[in-house]
Amino acid sequence: MPAPDSNVLKLAPEAGNPTYRTAPHNIEAEQSVLGAILVNNDAFYRVSDFLEPKHFFEPIHQTIYETAGSLIRAGKVATPVTLKTFVPAEIDLGGITVAQYLARLAAEATTIINAADYGRTIYELSLRRDLIHIGEDMVNVAYDAPVDYAPRNQIEDTERRLYELAEAGRYDGGFQKFSQAMKVALDMAANAYQRDGRLSGIATGLRDLDTKMGGLQRSDLLVLAGRPGMGKTALATNIAYNIARAYRGEVQADGTMKTVNGGIVGFFSCEMSAEQLATRILAEQTSIASSTIRRGGITQAEFDRIRDYTIELESLPLFVDETGGLSIAQLTARARRLKRQRGLDVLMVDYIQLLQGSGKRSDNRVQEVTEITTSLKALAKELNIPIIALSQLSRQVENRDDKRPQLADLRESGSIEQDADVVVFVYREEYYLANKEPRPGTPEHEKWQTEMDLAHGKAEVIIGKQRHGPTGTVELHFEGQFTRFSDLAHDHQLPDRM
Numbered sequence: 123m124p125a126p127d128s129n130v131l132k133l134a135p136e137a138g139n140p141t142y143r144t145a146p147h148n149i150e151a152e153q154s155v156l157g158a159i160l161v162n163n164d165a166f167y168r169v170s171d172f173l174e175p176k177h178f179f180e181p182i183h184q185t186i187y188e189t190a191g192s193l194i195r196a197g198k199v200a201t202p203v204t205l206k207t208f209v210p211a212e213i214d215l216g217g218i219t220v221a222q223y224l225a226r227l228a229a230e231a232t233t234i235i236n237a238a239d240y241g242r243t244i245y246e247l248s249l250r251r252d253l254i255h256i257g258e259d260m261v262n263v264a265y266d267a268p269v270d271y272a273p274r275n276q277i278e279d280t281e282r283r284l285y286e287l288a289e290a291g292r293y294d295g296g297f298q299k300f301s302q303a304m305k306v307a308l309d310m311a312a313n314a315y316q317r318d319g320r321l322s323g324i325a326t327g328l329r330d331l332d333t334k335m336g337g338l339q340r341s342d343l344l345v346l347a348g349r350p351g352m353g354k355t356a357l358a359t360n361i362a363y364n365i366a367r368a369y370r371g372e373v374q375a376d377g378t379m380k381t382v383n384g385g386i387v388g389f390f391s392c393e394m395s396a397e398q399l400a401t402r403i404l405a406e407q408t409s410i411a412s413s414t415i416r417r418g419g420i421t422q423a424e425f426d427r428i429r430d431y432t433i434e435l436e437s438l439p440l441f442v443d444e445t446g447g448l449s450i451a452q453l454t455a456r457a458r459r460l461k462r463q464r465g466l467d468v469l470m471v472d473y474i475q476l477l478q479g480s481g482k483r484s485d486n487r488v489q490e491v492t493e494i495t496t497s498l499k500a501l502a503k504e505l506n507i508p509i510i511a512l513s514q515l516s517r518q519v520e521n522r523d524d525k526r527p528q529l530a531d532l533r534e535s536g537s538i539e540q541d542a543d544v545v546v547f548v549y550r551e552e553y554y555l556a557n558k559e560p561r562p563g564t565p566e567h568e569k570w571q572t573e574m575d576l577a578h579g580k581a582e583v584i585i586g587k588q589r590h591g592p593t594g595t596v597e598l599h600f601e602g603q604f605t606r607f608s609d610l611a612h613d614h615q616l617p618d619r620m
Contacts, residue, residue, distance in 0.1 A: 327364025
């Protein structure tokens with residue numbers, strides 16, 4: 123079948139003349155799919171969930187496919203006879219009319235069985251052309267970029283376009299048999315059975331918190347909030363370490379690595395440096411206060427313990443980005459890159475209020491935070507991982523007698539509360555009691571001392587919102603000098619008294 127004339131200029135290679143390459147395409151595959159649709163309209167439904175008019179190389183084929191699709195969706199029959207009145211008759215098809223070309227498509231059509239395979243060929247060639255466009259744009263922008271356009275911005279923009287293309291390049295969606303859904307559910311149950319704590323999600327390493335939440339669920343945005351001094355970063359660091367330490371992966375048949383337990387953790391530390399974060403984890407694991415480690419006031423035995431733990435920590439799948447002033451677009455690009463290059467199972471962001479929107483500096487901070495939280499939720503779904511984002515609380519907490527935080531205390535709370543799947547508050551009564559010690563020797567001081575003894579070393583993790591589970595409070599043990607959260611021993615778990 124003669125192909126319609128292409129607008130692409132082709133020159134025969136001659137001495138001194140370059141050979142101009144046409145973009146990847148397959149005219150015969152396009153003709154085969156269109157012919158199958160015109161003969162049997164059911165062929166359209168075999169390709170329409172992934173194949174769009176823009177994926178065809180020839181403009182006339184784009185018009186035919188789009189017009190045929192409109193007729194079929196309207197409940198009408200798409201044939202060469204019904205179609206020819208909707209396709210412009212003045213199109214030049216190499217000496218034949220539109221009606222003749224449509225008739226040839228139908229006469230030389232392949233069977234409906236092959237339509238999906240030919241459709242995938244068209245789709246993949248379209249992706250190749252998109253790759254060429256991205257490459258050409260990258261070269262042109264690099265040549266002609268204005269002075270104030272940083273190369274880093276172009277890198278991140280190109281990465282975003284490539285990732286979007288990779289995510290769009292799938293045609294495995296649509297309906298599935300219920301038996302397939304049951305198999306996925308059974309696999310999830312089997313994976314939960316193999317994981318630490320027998321959880322459906324990723325274990326945080328804190329028993330009571332995992333029991334209440336079922337672990338960290340994929341595609342969830344979890345907001346961890348609290349006032350300064352409550353231990354938000356310490357709790358996030360503890361959870362990140364626990365997950366990375368429990369990591370276990372298995373190589374699949376296709377050569378990829380599948381996480382079986384724990385996970386690969388990415389940590390955006392917008393406030394603390396990577397060295398400060400590492401010192402916190404060392405203090406937590408060695409039970410040597412971070413202030414002592416920094417001052418160098420340690421014994422030889424303590425130094426040996428630090429060295430041994432450092433060797434262990436070096437092998438952890440924990441990746442830290444300490445860049446300050448990140449925009450949400452930069453964070454998203456870097457998270458995608460980590461997922462693609464190293465793998466990523468959990469992402470930590472410390473913290474929301476230190477991020478910037480993708481546009482210019484906005485006077486409307488609430489609107490900017492809305493963009494940040496919406497983007498974080500979209501990223502969690504896109505990468506299919508849980509994201510733990512830390513958040514500050516407003517000062518209105520300090521004005522109440524009961525300083526336990528509530529959802530309304532979230533700064534710029536509207537978007538954070540709406541976009542988050544889980545909202546968790548960290549609260550330590552001991553912190554507030556220590557700041558209002560009465561004069562020693564008074565009855566008030568004795569009462570205060572009793573309250574301090576009860577609150578000492580305890581922290582409350584308040585689950586204020588959870589889309590797929592109960593709310594409530596979990597008590598944890600907190601050791602401030604080691605910035606360490608751990609499970610609190612309950613009365614029935616204590617050893618019997620002699």
